Amino acid sequence: MQQILDNRTKGAVGEYLKKQIDKGAKLSIVSAYFTIFAFDELKLQLSNIKDLRFLFSEPTFVREGNHKEHKEFEILKHKRETAISELGMEIRLKNNLSQKSIATECAEWIMKKVEMRSLTKQEAVQGNTFLVSNKNGEHAAIVGSADFTTNGLGYGTHTSLGFNMATSDHNVVEQLLSSFDAVWDDPTMTTNVKDQILEQLSNLFIENSPESIYMLTLFHIFRSFVEESDANHRIQSAIGLDKTEIWSKLYHFQRDAVIGGINKLEKFGGCIIADSVGLGKTFEALAVIKYYELRNSRVLVLAPKKLRRNWEVYKGNDISNILENDRLRYDILNHTDLSRTSGKSGDITLETLNWGNYDLVVIDESHNFRNNEPAKGRMTRYEKLMQDIIKTGVKTKVLLLSATPVNNRLNDLKNQIAFITEGNDAALAKSAGIRSISSTLNQAQRKFNAWSKLKDSERKVERFLDSLGMDYFNLLNTLTIARSRKHIQKYYNTEEIGEFPTRLVPINIKSDIDLQNQFPSLEVINNTIRRLKLALYSPLSYVLPEKRSEYSQKYDKQVGDGKGIFKQVDRESSLIHLMRVNLLKRLESSVHSFGLTVNKIKLAVDSMIHAIEQGQTMYDPQLNILDLETDEGQLEELLIGNKVKVLIQDLDLIKLKQDLLEDRKYLQTLFNAAHQVEPSRDTKLADLKQIIQQKNQIQINEGNKKIIIFTAFSDTAEYLYGQIAPWIKEQYQLESALITGDGQKTTLKGIKTEFNLLLTHFSPLSKGLSKLNASTKKEIDILIATDCISEGQNLQDCDYLINYDIHWNPVRIIQRFGRIDRLGSVNKAVQLVNFWPNVALDEYIQLEARVNNRMVMLDISATGEENIIVVDGKSSMNDLEYRRKQLQQLQTEVLDLEDLSGGISITDLTLDDFKMDLALFIQEYPKKLESMPTGVHALVPIPDKVKNECVPGVVFCLKQTTNSNRDIESSGIYPYYLVYVSDQGDIHLTHTSAKAILDLYKGLCNGEEQVYRDLCDVFNNETKDGAKMDVYTELLEQAVTSIIGVNEEKGLQSLFSLGGTSILGDKINGLDDFELLSFLIIK
Known part of the structure; x- marks a missing residue:
């Protein structure tokens, strides 16, 4: 008798088998799958059979000799092997959490009554078969689509339509059994897999360690990361990247960043490498560049002007180029070149440059593009980069480099990510499930704003991260690679990468200003600064009422896509607050710098007073600021101001002149006080000399006398060089160098005062002096510099760094120290010395706050530059406490960016630690998680x-x-x-x-x-x-x-x-x- 079983209206396979299987029956089954839940459905009948022969119809638990099998086959094979507990609609049964007890019973049954073999080649047998031979001679068979799963038996919740023929015809069943026996007994076609099945089952009922379940969870969540890791070797070798000079110089953690970056560039069109200070982002980027150059891609590097030389050195035909064999050929432009339409940048002619012909753009210090404020009447650098390079011409991939792409303003990422997505807010919807980038960032920013208003005792990073949700994490993990120093130390072999030097406790020096104590107290100086109106910098506030609308029309800008107005008069008000702070910071740096700055302002005030007096007699009713081109030379005598020009005749000259004269009086008082403090009376300079003397007498690393002295101001740097260089050469026969944005000097004879050459003579090991045909191999031991070298430089031959002034932003201090506090340093220990004003920390902060009035600087902006906001009194107090706590930390320890109190680092916002836990586990147990x-x-x-x-x-x-x-x-x-x-x-x-x-x-x-x-x-x-x-x-x-x-x-x-x-x-x-x-x- 024959019948059709479709697992729906015409009968279910499982029910038919239940009726046909008698006690003591022999079963033979051919199926691609075997599951414990199918066993559970037929458990009553199967427990009473004599034996079962189970044959997998496709290779399962078979070790293939041919390693060139298709990946699709490997996936299907793995699916069959793991299907014992997790196939298709059997998920519903597994979710009842009963699989442990079912697996135990099934394993006992298999050991007693079942033999299991698998075909060794694909498609050797077609179709699924169930054969029943009862003791009474009655036989039954089912041939068709049904496999040994709950779905195949007809018990699934969404059972598909089956095509199965059932028969009890004795002759037909005997023929099918004969065919089965022929395959089963052929050792060339089948192999025994019973032990493997039992081993797989044992995984269901053995007790698991907490670590194995943690890793199994990570394995599934980060499966794409595991697959990307498998693809790494193909990326390295397929195009020859692993044979390049740059690849040979990378540490393992840097190679991981390169491969990860290439994967993101290929998948999403962009990547942000945001490794912490001193971990070698430049070399990681150079390897990415080489990969694309090997593919004949055209590459552009956009760098800050002060870092241009860092990139030029690796592409020149020069013996100082340690990567000369790689023949890197990328173009280099400065960030500022985006504002230019003519002239040359290096060997590139800007007028004829094909801006839209770059396949890859690398943006160094990408946080400089965090803002996209429109400029009236001209294209901004941001717009130029977006419109002419990224959106125009060939499809452009974008690699962004920054140690601080995100900190207090999470939204700083928005404009940087826009380069990757070409401004398409939904660009990551399909590839990463992020429907709206701006919404994700805005929501995270709101959470951050709420968190930042909490009391200091409640404002814990963990609390913020818990509130953030996963969307922002997803966005960062999609596009960023961000590892901290601690991450590298924890997850990578320090024997291979070397150790970081030990950070000694910072030395803090509080210097007075005048050895003769005749300079006024800081409180007196502060009060004088606060009296300054600085009318020189706010001409618009003196425009006559009837003329203000004209100037507003000319200089005010629309912001926020036209939703708001940024008034120039407000900008000038902010500038005055900045100028007051700047005067105090100049005094904190050096009394010499303070005197120079005060004198420059006083001379500018005198010039404006003179211009007013000259222009008072000139009046032309036909002149209107809206009609004038303010750079017309013939109108010079009628205008005042620098970038913002104002017609003298449109000003309230009486009030303006009165305020200028008052400013000049206070400025003269300040200048007189500073001018009397000559170098011989400069207390801070004397303290610096004493520190240098101590370093020469007792070195923290034997024989190392090198010192870097950082200052925020070139005036101070010039002053220190003039006072220190001749003295140190006479006293200790040591050579000095000065490097600022304005130029370089050195006492070392016989070498050019070229930026990179001076740094090479200062740090000969890290910079490769031995490879140069230099006229002298002598070294520079004292380097006095501004922040033009605070980023992107490896100066780890030095072990001693002095901050002659404390930058408002603690990030800058950390970046400075990152020049010598580096992986693989030859020094066992490094020392930081900080000069502080000679006042209590709380008094110092309150002093600056009063000068700044209602304007409060956010301390750790993502750019390392001051970020001005207007805040209320409560927020102001929070920010002052935030600032005080950070500065207190800096007095007692050397910090990493991610350790600054109250700050948020991008390394807090990624899931890299979990991925590395998984990677290390797979490295030790390659197949364990796949088989679980x-x-x-x-x-x-x-x-x-x-x-x-x-x-x-x-x-x-x-x-x-x-x-x-x-x-x-x-x-x-x-x-x-x-x-x-x-x-x-x-x-x-x-x-x-x-x-x-x-x-x-x-x-x-x-x-x-x-x-x-x-x-x-x-x-x-x-x-x-x-x-x-x-x-x-x-x-x-x-x-x-x-x-x-x-x-x-x-x-x-x-x-x-x-x-x-x-x-x-x-x-x-x-x-x-x-x-x-x-x-x-x-x-």
């Missing part, structure tokens, strides 16, 4: 270190199996979800806090290689060895319910937002829409 089934668990106690963040409960890792584009937004690790549910069923951490859950997971499990047997015994007793999992199934349902609830809430928010989407489509229905990957039980 899903739906497994581990138990772990709550240790003291995280007891305040943890509660007894379960962390579930789920994968969404239905397609729902809307839900991508709710999890930065989509389609994966992590939910932490307490034992009481409360949601301790939702899936939107995936970063916080991963941090706890790491703290609980990383390094926990042993199973907690006592916890397992209690758990197995409570659950009857996994058979009674109702309590945990309910917690799992709570986790899924929370995901649905949060997503529906987000859907409502989307519905009522601009450009929102309906919440009605693509709904998640419940547990059946998810697959359980792992769960961690926390006791």
